[in-house]
Amino acid sequence: MHYGGSMEVSGNETICVVGLGYVGLPTAISFHRAGFTVIGVDVSEHIVKSLNNGLNHLVDTSATLDIPVKSPRWRVTNQFEEGVTKSDVILITVPTPVNEDNSPDLSFVRSASSSVLDNIDRSKKTVVVLESTVFPGVTRQILGGLCVEKGLLQGEQVVLAYCPERVNPGDVSREVNSVAQIVGCDDSETGEFLTELFGKITTESSTFVGSIEVAEASKMIENVQRDIDIALANELAIVLPLLGVDVEDVLSAAATKWNFHRHTPGIGVGGHCIPVDPYYYMAIAEEAGFPSLLSASARKINNSMPVKTADEILQLMGSRAHPKVLVLGYAYKAEVGDVRETPVRALTQHLNDSGCVVLVWDPLVKDDEFPIWVTGVSGPYDCDGLDAVVLATAHRQILEIDWGGVLETCNYPLIYDGRRVLDRDVFEEMGWKFTGVGAPNFFPND
Amino acid sequence: MHYGGSMEVSGNETICVVGLGYVGLPTAISFHRAGFTVIGVDVSEHIVKSLNNGLNHLVDTSATLDIPVKSPRWRVTNQFEEGVTKSDVILITVPTPVNEDNSPDLSFVRSASSSVLDNIDRSKKTVVVLESTVFPGVTRQILGGLCVEKGLLQGEQVVLAYCPERVNPGDVSREVNSVAQIVGCDDSETGEFLTELFGKITTESSTFVGSIEVAEASKMIENVQRDIDIALANELAIVLPLLGVDVEDVLSAAATKWNFHRHTPGIGVGGHCIPVDPYYYMAIAEEAGFPSLLSASARKINNSMPVKTADEILQLMGSRAHPKVLVLGYAYKAEVGDVRETPVRALTQHLNDSGCVVLVWDPLVKDDEFPIWVTGVSGPYDCDGLDAVVLATAHRQILEIDWGGVLETCNYPLIYDGRRVLDRDVFEEMGWKFTGVGAPNFFPND
Numbered sequence: 001m002h003y004g005g006s007m008e009v010s011g012n013e014t015i016c017v018v019g020l021g022y023v024g025l026p027t028a029i030s031f032h033r034a035g036f037t038v039i040g041v042d043v044s045e046h047i048v049k050s051l052n053n054g055l056n057h058l059v060d061t062s063a064t065l066d067i068p069v070k071s072p073r074w075r076v077t078n079q080f081e082e083g084v085t086k087s088d089v090i091l092i093t094v095p096t097p098v099n100e101d102n103s104p105d106l107s108f109v110r111s112a113s114s115s116v117l118d119n120i121d122r123s124k125k126t127v128v129v130l131e132s133t134v135f136p137g138v139t140r141q142i143l144g145g146l147c148v149e150k151g152l153l154q155g156e157q158v159v160l161a162y163c164p165e166r167v168n169p170g171d172v173s174r175e176v177n178s179v180a181q182i183v184g185c186d187d188s189e190t191g192e193f194l195t196e197l198f199g200k201i202t203t204e205s206s207t208f209v210g211s212i213e214v215a216e217a218s219k220m221i222e223n224v225q226r227d228i229d230i231a232l233a234n235e236l237a238i239v240l241p242l243l244g245v246d247v248e249d250v251l252s253a254a255a256t257k258w259n260f261h262r263h264t265p266g267i268g269v270g271g272h273c274i275p276v277d278p279y280y281y282m283a284i285a286e287e288a289g290f291p292s293l294l295s296a297s298a299r300k301i302n303n304s305m306p307v308k309t310a311d312e313i314l315q316l317m318g319s320r321a322h323p324k325v326l327v328l329g330y331a332y333k334a335e336v337g338d339v340r341e342t343p344v345r346a347l348t349q350h351l352n353d354s355g356c357v358v359l360v361w362d363p364l365v366k367d368d369e370f371p372i373w374v375t376g377v378s379g380p381y382d383c384d385g386l387d388a389v390v391l392a393t394a395h396r397q398i399l400e401i402d403w404g405g406v407l408e409t410c411n412y413p414l415i416y417d418g419r420r421v422l423d424r425d426v427f428e429e430m431g432w433k434f435t436g437v438g439a440p441n442f443f444p445n446d
Numbered sequence: 447m448h449y450g451g452s453m454e455v456s457g458n459e460t461i462c463v464v465g466l467g468y469v470g471l472p473t474a475i476s477f478h479r480a481g482f483t484v485i486g487v488d489v490s491e492h493i494v495k496s497l498n499n500g501l502n503h504l505v506d507t508s509a510t511l512d513i514p515v516k517s518p519r520w521r522v523t524n525q526f527e528e529g530v531t532k533s534d535v536i537l538i539t540v541p542t543p544v545n546e547d548n549s550p551d552l553s554f555v556r557s558a559s560s561s562v563l564d565n566i567d568r569s570k571k572t573v574v575v576l577e578s579t580v581f582p583g584v585t586r587q588i589l590g591g592l593c594v595e596k597g598l599l600q601g602e603q604v605v606l607a608y609c610p611e612r613v614n615p616g617d618v619s620r621e622v623n624s625v626a627q628i629v630g631c632d633d634s635e636t637g638e639f640l641t642e643l644f645g646k647i648t649t650e651s652s653t654f655v656g657s658i659e660v661a662e663a664s665k666m667i668e669n670v671q672r673d674i675d676i677a678l679a680n681e682l683a684i685v686l687p688l689l690g691v692d693v694e695d696v697l698s699a700a701a702t703k704w705n706f707h708r709h710t711p712g713i714g715v716g717g718h719c720i721p722v723d724p725y726y727y728m729a730i731a732e733e734a735g736f737p738s739l740l741s742a743s744a745r746k747i748n749n750s751m752p753v754k755t756a757d758e759i760l761q762l763m764g765s766r767a768h769p770k771v772l773v774l775g776y777a778y779k780a781e782v783g784d785v786r787e788t789p790v791r792a793l794t795q796h797l798n799d800s801g802c803v804v805l806v807w808d809p810l811v812k813d814d815e816f817p818i819w820v821t822g823v824s825g826p827y828d829c830d831g832l833d834a835v836v837l838a839t840a841h842r843q844i845l846e847i848d849w850g851g852v853l854e855t856c857n858y859p860l861i862y863d864g865r866r867v868l869d870r871d872v873f874e875e876m877g878w879k880f881t882g883v884g885a886p887n888f889f890p891n892d
Contacts, residue, residue: 135689136686136690136691137689166703174704179704180702180703182699182702184699204704205702207702209695209698209699210695210699211691211695213690213691214691214692214696214699215699217689217691217696217699218696218699218700219700221696221697221700222700222706224678225678225700225707226705228678228740231740232670232740235738235739235740238736239727239731239736239738240582240663242734242735243582243583243659243663243730243734244582245582245657245659245660246660249657249660250660250663250664251667252655253628253630253655253656253660253661253663253664254664254665254667254668254671256626256651256653256655257612257626257668258620258625258626259672260668261671261707281685284685284689288685290681290685290688292685293743293746293747294674294678294681294740294743294744294747296743297739297740297742297743298740301740
């Protein structure tokens, strides 16, 4: 490494970011902004071309990223050699999805790591950091294993570390430069160096937490806990209405207690973290000999929400022939255009399978991202004869539509709040039949 | 009621508290302190006698309660008539335990409610408030049903309400007068009155949350969530050491993330709330047609901890004949003398069943509360030939013992931290073999 023996961050380090997606691109830009020389590597020619034309290929509205195309400290390429060989620190930020059977798919980690290690300059020490969500042991097994295979000396030519990404898509207050960073590394000197390095891009804390496995496990359990938290809100959203109680009233009452943490029930969880990471935990727990009870239950509940919601909507519409349903929002969460693992997919599929005509409007998602069983509409007022309107994603642009205008296009004025963000009283006053996830189905005007 | 038509709190109200246990007694004293006339009713002659002699019968060290025996506004009796007839507001704070099969035991609520309603002054309006933890519907079914049976007119002679207790035993910062109160009542005027009334005894908020069932459900889910939170910490304490990682390191790393909530794993949960209330939820969820997945998993994990811990300790001691184990703490949690549902019971039973001699020291629990299979010792240094020391309850008096002195009484210097409150480095430096819940069993000095 260029920093010589001291291992303090000089600011002259070259940082290579491998994988320029939702995490990698903002990370690369943050390091560039902090004054470092940054080389971005992505295997997608489309992404490299787009970025080299100054165009951000991400669809999140929150990702208002300026691509510093003209900076001498910025370069984007699909050649690993160009990115890796000259760099001091390599950050690998590739996806870690699950396979069809929900088993962890580590193929991107494996292939990116292999390409990185093939291009390491063996005459100096390079720090290789995995940022992708994995289970404890992956960095050591995959990257460590590849080092052995390729005859790279750990500690001399390569030092491995794990620093998880923690961004919250769609939340401008939780981006790469505003989340606390943690660093896991077996070599404490490198660990402290990376802690200082990540401290340069975030306004929050940067902490050296010990071994690689501690950091890997930390990231994994963060989303395991969140999946369980949301699953409890969803389980209560199923049980409490059966007792005549609205889950939202109960959660608000409970939230007055000092140690209660409130979560909002909904039509399901989506994205590349919450519905995915728990399967990494479940896989490793099972392999270790103690299959997770809690994550298995949480996954079961959260996975069941889209179809349960669709069934409830079908029941509320009664025996109409080929009812027409307008679904507002298709992205997996508010203020993102990302449709990965979106629960709206299963919801609309079940509605369609049950004979509904399903129309969808999402101002942040292009129509070609919609599945074949839905029809994209150009606006929320461009329908007629609607038998139900479903709020599926709480984008600001959806919350701010003229609900009276939508009501005029309805044959049956049913509004189903799939995110519990609408005010029942306001909607009932307008003439809507209002219900939603976790609400007892009681229409006072009937 | 004496307050006439206005329903504002005058300060001249008489308040009757039925059941003078961990909740009722501090509640009664708080209302007395706030200037109200208070009549305490308890069916136990022992409790009434003790209180009338100015003696607090509770064993919690945190309950430093002065009994105002000489006050003209204070009276304790076992006669319902004396307490109920003259009172404006009756608070029922009786236990709601579970039966042997974990089904809800509502017999105390039923019998106390019946005695209260038998003694209501029918010439005025009396507010009857249940504070015990129940599932949604219990107040209406049991108290409402008894009103019908006894020919009492609801709204005129009796107004029912539900205001859960939320004290945290052993935590001086979360007592009756320092927790947020909530009020559920179908009559909004009475609801607002009670909200004001409870506001007189707490420094925190007092909120009218709507119907009785909303307040009942709120209290129930608070402890359901806590049981699940702790269960996840415990599940991770089982899984992560199998991967060579200490759960405490991982929880501390995860806690640097803004939305992670940290809980501490341990040898199990106890007391009258966490291991009990979830069964109320499970019972009503099943009755409603959607058996809880999450609470069932959480109960399974938390219930398994004492025996799992005992097995781990047995394994660590190896093949010693009749090993001698000193267990420090028997109460279910730190700073209380309460042994209800204490996990130390099952832990010591399993150790004893497996051939151990089990010694117990708990400075807050009297020896006659110990089960027959353990021997109480008068102090932590009064043993010899110990093969293991187990920290089971983190009382301050236990944490502050001379651990070097205890070490001298050891045959095998094994310390098992069942609450993860001890510093591994300090203990290893003293010569202990240190491990605990969620720690990999690795003794660096071996």
